[in-house]
Amino acid sequence: MHTAPSNPSKTFFSNHIETQTLLSILWIVVMLNMLKADILSLFIPGTAQTLAKTAGDTPIPYLMLGGAVMMELSIIMVFLSYTLKRPLNRPLNIIASTITIVFIWAGMVSYPHYIFIAIVETLCLLSIIYIAWSWRPTTSHSKNTT
DSSP states (O other): OOOOOSSTHHHHSOTTSOHHHHHHHHHHHHHHHHHHHHHHHHTSTTHHHHHHHHHTTSOHHHHHHHHHHHHHHHHHHHHHHHHSOHHHHHHHHHHHHHHHHHHHHHTOOOOHHHHHHHHHHHHHHHHHHHHHHHOOOOSSOOTTOO
């Protein structure tokens, strides 16, 4: 009978990477890609004007606040993924990843670099969901796995 590994990170990655470390690293990759997409977009002429047009009645400072909140979510998940014990770590990673995927695609613009980066971010976030979902308790007495 085949059972899921207690440490799903060992399915695809080195046996030396603990689940919490891998989750944290994936959140760092997501965060850096979000930042990279925004920085590259600044170099496109007319980006601010396009943002103003698509914002409708929503003041731009509120849109910027929404972006800041989403960036902070990925920053705090780097820390929480690494430090929280499994019972709280799993659902937080699944929920935060799902919210972030919705944010990425709901705010989608058609710039080729943004689409490419959004795909990379989504693959990382889906990996986070898979790893968190598959993460089973271990029989070891490690402080963070039970």
